[in-house]
Amino acid sequence: MVDTKEKKFLKAYMDCHEAFVKYCSAISYGKMDAEDLVQDVLLSAFHNFEKIKKQDQFLHYLIRAAKNRSISHLRKKRNKQELLDKHANRLTSKEVNAETLLDIQLLYKTLTELPEQQKDALILFEILGFSMAEIAEIQGSTSGAIKTKISRGRKLLKKLLEEQHNVGIKISTRLKTILL
Template structure:
């Protein structure tokens, strides 16, 4: 039974690995090492695999677990630590400017409320539909749309402040 469970779990996990990794990198940034978050999530998901009602929702199952893993880690450790080795989403561009932009985006995302941040990451980075996000966050589609709208607006303000700092001139 264990070998069958292992094969079934692996067959579901391998096609969604890259998408799950991108989600974890974005969501855990500045709070927890994303690899630790992924490993803990996979271990829990494997233990609870029998409770999965449908294989179609496997990625949402992983996302839900990873969100709880991060929440539990944040409750235990309240001090913020930036990872020493920043590993950004693989986009093919490895310029210092691009890495700086990603770092600024992640810093700005971190300042958003949790639900807004999760909705933006799930929608914009992971490519989930509003309906799927509503299922993951246990809320209505209208609430997700509102979180996305408010999150984008606040994110734009945060990033605009960074790129256009107010300069004072003494006369």
């Protein structure tokens, strides 16, 4: 009986795996361990699996649960650097090159500076490839509102990235001046 439930659960989860883990990685970046979040959400989903009405929308359920957990979960205060290192190590073990890793870390770090809903909409749309209608359903909003959030999120993200880029150029120029 237990095996059957586990199998059913894993069967339903299989299609959601990539998107769900990526989502957890993005929203938990620098705040909590993604593994903790994934485990928490999956445990909860496992116990409530029979109660989930729309099992065809299991990914939506997992994403909503992860979102709620990331906000309300009583998190252990961990060293931020430790979390970042864990994340980097996991990706490195997946043969992700250093440049891509830096890009991902820059993106996730910048995303944390965005307003929560804009950040969420951008992750779902840009990284996970959800349609606006799907995001609207997950967030309990309308397509129009999601479109606005994504648009504003992009603008803000661009601005933040440019600022960081300019700061980087300034630092490198100064370093060059000092070294020369």
